[in-house]
Amino acid sequence: MSAEVLDPVAAVRRFNRFYTRAIGVLEKGYLGTSYTVAEGRVLYEIAKADGVTAKAIGEITALDAGYLSRIVARLERDGVVGRERLASDGRSTVLRLTDHGREVFPAFDRRSAALVEGMIGGLSAERRRRLTGAMAEVEALLGAPEPGPVVLRPHATGDMGWITERHGVHYAREYGWNGHIEAVTARICADFLDSHDSARERCWLAERGGERLGCVFLVKDEIDGVARLRLLMVEPSARGLGVGKRLVAECVAFARAAGYREIVLWTHAVLTAARAIYAVEGFQLEHTWTHDDFGAPEVSETWRLVL
Template identity: 30%
Template sequence: METRSIQPPIAQQIFAVREFNRFYTAKLGLLRRKHLDGAFALTEARILYEVSANPKVTASLLQETLELDAGYLSRLLAGLIRRKLLRRVASKTDAREKPLVLTATGEKAVARLNQQSSEQIHDLLGKLSTADRDALLASLANIRSLLEGQRKPPVRIVRLSKVDDAALALLHEYYEAVHVVQRDKLGSVQKLIDAPASGMWLAYLGDEAVGCVALRKLASVSRASECKRLYVKPSARGNHIADLLLDALEAFARSQGIEWIYLDSYDDLKAAIAIYEKRGYEPCERYNDNPQATLFMRKYLGA
């Protein structure tokens, strides 16, 4: 095998990165045979986490996300299915795909893994001062940004406290794109932002606002809010922005004691419907009088 000649400055940088790799893999216990000294190898635990975070995720999307060899991933999935931790379900949008969901046993296993992982990181962070923790998190964000490359500026999700021009422009683009009849007025958008268990989020790619989503408290259903106006500009798609917006929306809803998220859509919005299905939203009965809606879905967030 032909070896490349590496210039001294780069060689020193390679050594520094490799040295850090050796440090953090040992520090986090990643070299142990079983992750967190439990029942799973690290890759198995990561697969279970991804399916938990994205119900009905497909094997092909898992392969892309985790950057795994297809054959290796297939063997791991087969083993987890054999152990009754995962199961495949029928896809309503693509008969060729068999999305993955956790079984009841799998959900319990993920809950244990999450608890163990949180305790491990808590112990690490507990040894640091508040300033050191902030510095550590900033460094992690900087590392991720650098390794993802300058072509992909970091995505920021911002919860609005006041309607601005960027929000209004995105809403108008959304209305035109999906031919919305019942459109929000400026005052009603601000009321939504101010209302309990409600809000609006914008996604920024670099300095450009490229996506939005809104959450509105449902008066007709106890402990429930409604997901509205999920939209990502075509030029920004492919950066998982819709998922990041929904992550922020769902996390906020949980913090407000919301147990159910409802939404309405219509059959032509197949890409959006696929995102909702992947995240665990399921069909439900009509809950509003929106004349354009043909599909109604909801997701249980937990008590």
């Protein structure tokens, strides 16, 4: 892999060069017209809004006010855009297409759609899906939207695959554990899907803006009246948000409401953040032993909370 691909700044610049060429930004006339890309964008926003202030166009396009004023002036000279005073406020005006503009714009809009169709026409349905998904992710990442609140939700289709994958990746990367942790996780997830009792067993996913941040399970133990907390995991990107604490607290509240007497869990001494959460919630360390199931000797622990 080249150094340019590894460097995110170089990669974005490379993509910009590709895309500006692909959509004809550098051509003298955009879409075969005498207009620039910026002028075409302003015309598009005016046409779609059917009555919009210049200030609103500026907010949408982020164009400099002086530059935008010159673009609007040109569109007015060409007779495709006109100004109308608002009946509610005679000092304010909105921009609208003129009769001539309504004749010109549909052809302009069709050429824009045809350009895109020409770019993606050879792609299969699956490749189109991948393309639109990748573009949505670029918008989300570079648009820097407010992250929104962290919510806890029940498991849904596809979550078990994500839980299995993330446990395998997380523990291999941070602790050097082998693939046995992924196998253990997959069995727990499969058993849960096959036979979980929705009244007394739950899986929660922590999520923000559609991005999964963590998970936990509460299931029946072999001993009647005892629940088992399993597979608590928080993504590194979500650390410091209180996700693990909320997931464990949700388990405890559910267990009490479901009538369990105790909650038991299995963890490891190396998982210090999780152990701190358990201790704060009132769990007590009950038993320790050493095993090498994950590739190297690890101190395993049993913790218990009497409800």
